Amino acid sequence: MTARIYIPGDAGSVALGADKVARRMAEAIAALGVDAQIIRNGSRGLYWLEPMVEVETEKGRVAYGPVKLSDVDKLLESGLLDGADHPLSLGLTEDIPFLKRQTRLTFARCGITDPLSVQDYRAHGGLAGLENALGVKPQDIVAQVTDSGLRGRGGAGFPTGIKWKTVLEAQGPQKYIVCNADEGDSGTFADRMIMEGDPFVVIEGMVIAGIATGATKGYVYLRSEYPHAIRVMNRAVEIAREHNILGASVLGSDHAFDMEIRVGAGAYVCGEETALLESLEGRRGVVRAKPPLPAHKGFLGRPTVVNNVISLASVPVIMEKGAEFYRDFGMGRSRGTIPVQIAGNVKHGGLFEAAFGMTLGELVDDIAGGTASGRPVKAVQVGGPLGAYFPRELFDTPFDYEAFAGKDGLIGHAGIVVFDDTADMLKQARFAFEFCAVESCGKCTPCRIGSTRGVEVADNIRAGTDTENQINLMTDLCNTMKFGSLCALGGFTPYPVMSALTHFPEDFRPAPMSQAAE
Amino acid sequence: MESRSVEAEIATATAAIVARLKPLEGPLLPILHEVQETFGHVPQQALPVIADGLNLSRAEVHGVVSFYHDYRDAPAGCHVIKVCRAEACQSMGGDDLADRLLGLLGLDWHATSSDGSVTIEPVYCLGLCACAPAALVDGEVIGRLDSAGVDELAKAVRA
Numbered sequence: 215m216t217a218r219i220y221i222p223g224d225a226g227s228v229a230l231g232a233d234k235v236a237r238r239m240a241e242a243i244a245a246l247g248v249d250a251q252i253i254r255n256g257s258r259g260l261y262w263l264e265p266m267v268e269v270e271t272e273k274g275r276v277a278y279g280p281v282k283l284s285d286v287d288k289l290l291e292s293g294l295l296d297g298a299d300h301p302l303s304l305g306l307t308e309d310i311p312f313l314k315r316q317t318r319l320t321f322a323r324c325g326i327t328d329p330l331s332v333q334d335y336r337a338h339g340g341l342a343g344l345e346n347a348l349g350v351k352p353q354d355i356v357a358q359v360t361d362s363g364l365r366g367r368g369g370a371g372f373p374t375g376i377k378w379k380t381v382l383e384a385q386g387p388q389k390y391i392v393c394n395a396d397e398g399d400s401g402t403f404a405d406r407m408i409m410e411g412d413p414f415v416v417i418e419g420m421v422i423a424g425i426a427t428g429a430t431k432g433y434v435y436l437r438s439e440y441p442h443a444i445r446v447m448n449r450a451v452e453i454a455r456e457h458n459i460l461g462a463s464v465l466g467s468d469h470a471f472d473m474e475i476r477v478g479a480g481a482y483v484c485g486e487e488t489a490l491l492e493s494l495e496g497r498r499g500v501v502r503a504k505p506p507l508p509a510h511k512g513f514l515g516r517p518t519v520v521n522n523v524i525s526l527a528s529v530p531v532i533m534e535k536g537a538e539f540y541r542d543f544g545m546g547r548s549r550g551t552i553p554v555q556i557a558g559n560v561k562h563g564g565l566f567e568a569a570f571g572m573t574l575g576e577l578v579d580d581i582a583g584g585t586a587s588g589r590p591v592k593a594v595q596v597g598g599p600l601g602a603y604f605p606r607e608l609f610d611t612p613f614d615y616e617a618f619a620g621k622d623g624l625i626g627h628a629g630i631v632v633f634d635d636t637a638d639m640l641k642q643a644r645f646a647f648e649f650c651a652v653e654s655c656g657k658c659t660p661c662r663i664g665s666t667r668g669v670e671v672a673d674n675i676r677a678g679t680d681t682e683n684q685i686n687l688m689t690d691l692c693n694t695m696k697f698g699s700l701c702a703l704g705g706f707t708p709y710p711v712m713s714a715l716t717h718f719p720e721d722f723r724p725a726p727m728s729q730a731a732e
Numbered sequence: 733m734e735s736r737s738v739e740a741e742i743a744t745a746t747a748a749i750v751a752r753l754k755p756l757e758g759p760l761l762p763i764l765h766e767v768q769e770t771f772g773h774v775p776q777q778a779l780p781v782i783a784d785g786l787n788l789s790r791a792e793v794h795g796v797v798s799f800y801h802d803y804r805d806a807p808a809g810c811h812v813i814k815v816c817r818a819e820a821c822q823s824m825g826g827d828d829l830a831d832r833l834l835g836l837l838g839l840d841w842h843a844t845s846s847d848g849s850v851t852i853e854p855v856y857c858l859g860l861c862a863c864a865p866a867a868l869v870d871g872e873v874i875g876r877l878d879s880a881g882v883d884e885l886a887k888a889v890r891a
Binding site for chain 1: 756757758759760761762764765786792795796799800801802803818819820821822823824855856857858859860861862863864866868871873874875876
């Protein structure tokens with residue numbers, strides 16, 4: 215029997231040398247003349263162990279990692295193909311605690327299957343959700359998604375089913391499904407991982423959305439910073455067409471749905487849904503005023519569903535296993551699971567999908583294992599560059615949309631970036647303004663001008679003159695940006711700034727003379 | 733004569749790209765991507781051709797080109813290094829590494845070396861946040877960049 219060796223081909227693993235490991239493995243297998251096949255799977259999301267090589271054995275898949283180029287030959291010699299013991303052995307993949315503790319619904323197949331094999335996809339439950347969707351009325355699909363409690367995973371947390379209902383009821387010659395794959399938030403990579411590791415689940419989610427709302431055309435707006443994801447998604451769309459998952463007759467039904475991958479051009483603001491639509495139409499990525507909502511007048515002025523990658527990728531499992539199954543996970547009004555992305559200065563960085571409700575402290579201290587540098591954790595930024603910095607005192611905050619809002623923060627796209635005690639929070643606040651200035655679309659004044667003024671005020675604070683007045687000015691500026699900006703870029707930049715100022719006031723004030731003299 | 737023929741070449745190639753991609757819904761970004769792919773940048777001479785083909789004003793096309801960070805108005809160096817400057821990379825010492833690289837290359841952000849060997853640009857997140865600091869060099873992703881890696885990189889792009 216042909217042995218199967220898995221070496222991830224996702225950008226994160228490749229960045230750590232997976233391509234070189236795979237090439238060497240192929241050469242070594244050929245030289246030894248053994249019957250083995252290398253599959254470039256997605257990443258399981260345990261990035262401190264990447265490149266993680268797995269081999270299929272009778273007992274299940276056995277993992278080795280992190281595997282360096284120089285380890286490959288020795289691994290083969292010591293019996294890799296039989297899952298033999300080795301200093302790099304991690305045992306059965308499924309038993310690795312970081313994986314075992316997760317509830318993988320959206321990422322159920324990611325890292326397990328060959329990303330571009332429809333056969334593999336089907337064998338692991340793929341297309342069951344779409345098949346169920348084809349058997350019911352559009353209204354019933356919308357009702358299932360609504361009942362599941364699924365909320366927009368891009369950050370806004372708007373109920374996905376309500377959005378779909380609006381588009382279903384809207385009239386128009388053509389409706390669209392637009393997948394927002396402009397994952398620009400630092401500390402987030404769930405969209406990238408799923409597009410590279412299980413692209414068909416995104417496609418399936420879009421097709422279901424199309425059937426539910428009467429849309430027959432879809433677009434994935436994918437950021438140019440993700441060349442690997444672009445390649446995989448383009449290929450997956452072609453394969454999906456060959457297998458009638460896309461086309462004039464979806465899986466032989468009366469429903470038509472086709473889609474295209476569109477590549478962004480390096481503008482962060484295009485992750486905002488109306489700026490994204492402008493960009494997709496071929497204009498500057500300038501934010502539109504709402505109303506009209508994209509659900510009424512979206513792409514080319516027609517009814518459009520704009521959903522994040524993870525929202526769409528969560529739909530197939532809901533349609534497969536039912537709204538109740540999904541809704542039973544989670545807490546409060548945050549239902550289902552959330553793929554948390556643990557990043558920055560952490561020992562165990564990666565993707566951790568679990569039901570809503572685990573606390574920030576559990577994630578940082580327990581699951582992530584603290585900092586990579588070994589120093590104490592100072593701050594954790596949750597939700598990307600527009601998310602708040604949380605101090606240790608707030609580590610009991612549970613992962614839940616409302617709980618985070620209650621602490622003047624946001625979950626956003628569920629990325630958490632850990633900083634150790636060397637972090638300078640004034641510098642981080644300045645960066646938030648600087649980033650906003652670089653990426654502002656320029657339409658509204660609070661964001662366009664406020665961000666630049668914010669950088670100046672931060673520099674004044676750094677200079678240490680007139681500190682209290684400058685801090686008051688910064689607070690006032692944040693207030694103006696928060697309430698006066700058209701979209702979340704200007705409106706949320708105050709989150710990182712004000713949280714830094716509130717929780718780490720000492721970083722904004724000159725060191726006392728006695729300390730400075732030491 | 734020479735420059736005129738280059739201009740004509742750009743116009744012809746651009747017109748062909750426009751003709752092929754025009755049927756798309758919202759064709760401008762795909763066209764600009766392809767023009768940049770072909771010429772290494774978006775030449776000024778391409779703008780009127782695109783504007784004409786899509787029934788837009790030249791100002792509108794210019795507005796789009798200048799809005800997006802990806803489009804260049806001049807060709808990049810032989811090697812393009814994009815260094816992530818976002819928070820996850822900052823938390824792992826990315827700022828110091830970026831400064832070190834800029835120093836070794838003697839360049840500031842967005843600059844191309846005088847010998848045309850290398851261009852260095854900031855990028856805000858490559859989605860490699862669990863293996864920070866990260867960079868993209870000629871389309872190849874690099875994770876867990878350290879000072880030795882930076883030194884090697886600076887040497888390699890100058891070789």
